[in-house]
Amino acid sequence: MKKLKFAVLGAGNGGQSISAYLTLKGYDVKLYDKYDEVVAPLIEKGNIELRGVSLNGNAVISVITTDISKAVEDTDIILVTVPSNAHSFIANELAPVLKDGQVIVLCPGSTGGALEFKKILNYKNCSADYKLAETTSLFYACRAKEGVANISGVKNILPIASLPSSDVDYIINLLDDVYPQLVKEENVIASSLNNLNAILHPIAVLLSTSWIEATGGNFKFYYDSITPSVGKLIERMDAERMSIGKALNVHVKSAADSLKTYYSATGDSIYDMVRTVKAYEPISAPPSLNSRLLFEDIPMGLVPMVELAKLVSVNVPTMNLIIDLASQVLEKDFREEGRSLERLGISNMNIDELNKYVSNNFECTQGGK
Amino acid sequence: MKKLKFAVLGAGNGGQSISAYLTLKGYDVKLYDKYDEVVAPLIEKGNIELRGVSLNGNAVISVITTDISKAVEDTDIILVTVPSNAHSFIANELAPVLKDGQVIVLCPGSTGGALEFKKILNYKNCSADYKLAETTSLFYACRAKEGVANISGVKNILPIASLPSSDVDYIINLLDDVYPQLVKEENVIASSLNNLNAILHPIAVLLSTSWIEATGGNFKFYYDSITPSVGKLIERMDAERMSIGKALNVHVKSAADSLKTYYSATGDSIYDMVRTVKAYEPISAPPSLNSRLLFEDIPMGLVPMVELAKLVSVNVPTMNLIIDLASQVLEKDFREEGRSLERLGISNMNIDELNKYVSNNFECTQGGK
Numbered sequence: 001m002k003k004l005k006f007a008v009l010g011a012g013n014g015g016q017s018i019s020a021y022l023t024l025k026g027y028d029v030k031l032y033d034k035y036d037e038v039v040a041p042l043i044e045k046g047n048i049e050l051r052g053v054s055l056n057g058n059a060v061i062s063v064i065t066t067d068i069s070k071a072v073e074d075t076d077i078i079l080v081t082v083p084s085n086a087h088s089f090i091a092n093e094l095a096p097v098l099k100d101g102q103v104i105v106l107c108p109g110s111t112g113g114a115l116e117f118k119k120i121l122n123y124k125n126c127s128a129d130y131k132l133a134e135t136t137s138l139f140y141a142c143r144a145k146e147g148v149a150n151i152s153g154v155k156n157i158l159p160i161a162s163l164p165s166s167d168v169d170y171i172i173n174l175l176d177d178v179y180p181q182l183v184k185e186e187n188v189i190a191s192s193l194n195n196l197n198a199i200l201h202p203i204a205v206l207l208s209t210s211w212i213e214a215t216g217g218n219f220k221f222y223y224d225s226i227t228p229s230v231g232k233l234i235e236r237m238d239a240e241r242m243s244i245g246k247a248l249n250v251h252v253k254s255a256a257d258s259l260k261t262y263y264s265a266t267g268d269s270i271y272d273m274v275r276t277v278k279a280y281e282p283i284s285a286p287p288s289l290n291s292r293l294l295f296e297d298i299p300m301g302l303v304p305m306v307e308l309a310k311l312v313s314v315n316v317p318t319m320n321l322i323i324d325l326a327s328q329v330l331e332k333d334f335r336e337e338g339r340s341l342e343r344l345g346i347s348n349m350n351i352d353e354l355n356k357y358v359s360n361n362f363e364c365t366q367g368g369k
Numbered sequence: 370m371k372k373l374k375f376a377v378l379g380a381g382n383g384g385q386s387i388s389a390y391l392t393l394k395g396y397d398v399k400l401y402d403k404y405d406e407v408v409a410p411l412i413e414k415g416n417i418e419l420r421g422v423s424l425n426g427n428a429v430i431s432v433i434t435t436d437i438s439k440a441v442e443d444t445d446i447i448l449v450t451v452p453s454n455a456h457s458f459i460a461n462e463l464a465p466v467l468k469d470g471q472v473i474v475l476c477p478g479s480t481g482g483a484l485e486f487k488k489i490l491n492y493k494n495c496s497a498d499y500k501l502a503e504t505t506s507l508f509y510a511c512r513a514k515e516g517v518a519n520i521s522g523v524k525n526i527l528p529i530a531s532l533p534s535s536d537v538d539y540i541i542n543l544l545d546d547v548y549p550q551l552v553k554e555e556n557v558i559a560s561s562l563n564n565l566n567a568i569l570h571p572i573a574v575l576l577s578t579s580w581i582e583a584t585g586g587n588f589k590f591y592y593d594s595i596t597p598s599v600g601k602l603i604e605r606m607d608a609e610r611m612s613i614g615k616a617l618n619v620h621v622k623s624a625a626d627s628l629k630t631y632y633s634a635t636g637d638s639i640y641d642m643v644r645t646v647k648a649y650e651p652i653s654a655p656p657s658l659n660s661r662l663l664f665e666d667i668p669m670g671l672v673p674m675v676e677l678a679k680l681v682s683v684n685v686p687t688m689n690l691i692i693d694l695a696s697q698v699l700e701k702d703f704r705e706e707g708r709s710l711e712r713l714g715i716s717n718m719n720i721d722e723l724n725k726y727v728s729n730n731f732e733c734t735q736g737g738k
Contacts, residue, residue, distance in 0.1 A: 207576065209577075213597060214580075225579040226579070229582055229698050236697065329601075330598075
């Protein structure tokens, strides 16, 4: 098998860290970002210094570009590392340049990433024989700034689902050398509902509004802001998420079980458990409410969860409350700008049709290469 | 005119301060509290020491008792200084012992205090020829503990409304020697809507949930917790309150105008203005969410405001949001336990009937003495 070639789309924390890691592993990587001001300093520096708990060294990325067609040309795997709000932009840009056999992985998909991506590719009449998958989180806890990337933690287990779900084994196998921690998720409904950020972040931020604004976020995010009452509200919302999963016949891991599995957390409540997660200890609150913890995790997380709940008539009062609270506090209609069933391409489906849609392949994505 | 005799019902901060003040002014005062553990130390001490910006001295209260009939016997004015959650209890206890000519003043009424009080007195077939009024706030900023009361501020202007509204001049005149700051409020709908606590407190507390629980309220309440986003949400809710007032044909003062009038605040936004209110500077956040700032100001403030909004079909999404948020965070059905139109005795009225009800006297409250 010839050595895989990668495109990494999005040169933020995740994109820089992943590009550097893959390059140091000996793979050819082309790194794309939409913004000149992100790409220019990386080109000027000439390499990405990777530090931390994964590989260490100076990675010379083969191509760094703002031209997406150049970035994905002659690559096997396209890792999409932009915030999920930008998935639709990337899908629109990719549609005309995708080639047969390319594998797209959204890292992560948030909630409904793969569904939205496929909807757009179909809408744009993309005829390539691609494969599409999404993870439920990023591979790393990492930070990067202008060519210096630091990986402070690597997830031991990272679920991935493909659309259709039948492609997932092929993709896991393909990525095994670089990301052996990938494990199969049932389908993209399961991976969408297993977006824990949507459950943990918005409540913790919104109920810390005054603290964030009065201090510029000068406190620990998970440790300080998830107090007993905040933890209980998170548990209520998490129970709603579990109910949606049950109604949609997919296995959803509770927040408590996720914290135990991924972070070896201990304790009886979310409040207790969060405090046993070492990886959360150094994470500070955002300096303002203008944060992905709200602007990504609500429209690309809670909103599509509420939409899925509608599809199966499950009541989700806490999710609705938090979307409304965020919309009023931030004076922004998150329902309007979020991922609706329509945007996910599943607005006229019943449960059976949805399950078929995520399992089977109706269009052109039959084979690999 | 013979010297007035007072009953003060409720021996908390307000009740102790008022009793001591009136006693030092030379009036006969009987002080009641429901709880032995509140009354006992006051009786043992033998006096209330009054300090601060009003009168100073040791006030020997003529009667301190847990027997409400003893407290109100042979008095002219009954000042009700319990939290408004306890107004219904006091009304039920007073119904059989009220005498012709007695004047009841709820200090303050929160939202709907006088309406609820009258509903209960009617329901209990009280036949006394009483008068009933409510202020929009307490006379003082004060604190008291076991017989030592400190008045840190005296309101220069304090609106009062009577039910029916025609009694208010008589009551203001009666109290002129002790409380010359009382000014006439149109009716109890106006005084009910001019409950600023309901607008300022719940939002500021709820959006400080994590800060309160993480630090035990170790920050300034108004100054620190009313940040720009919190202030803007308060302004949204305040606009809803103004809309209810407009629909009900009563004059309601905006929060901004109230801060200017009562506290000489300056600035263009609630956020700016709050920081110019000297009286707010020393006030700390509550040590936990178990606070009157939620447990009184929501069921006795926001809930009846939303009920009044229903009566005139005014949309109040921010009020509803905050009630729902509090209900979920505190796991308590505040709508269920709050003042409904039914509890206020106005559930089957249209606007005209309500205006007549608060202006005129349908039952037994025709004359004074």
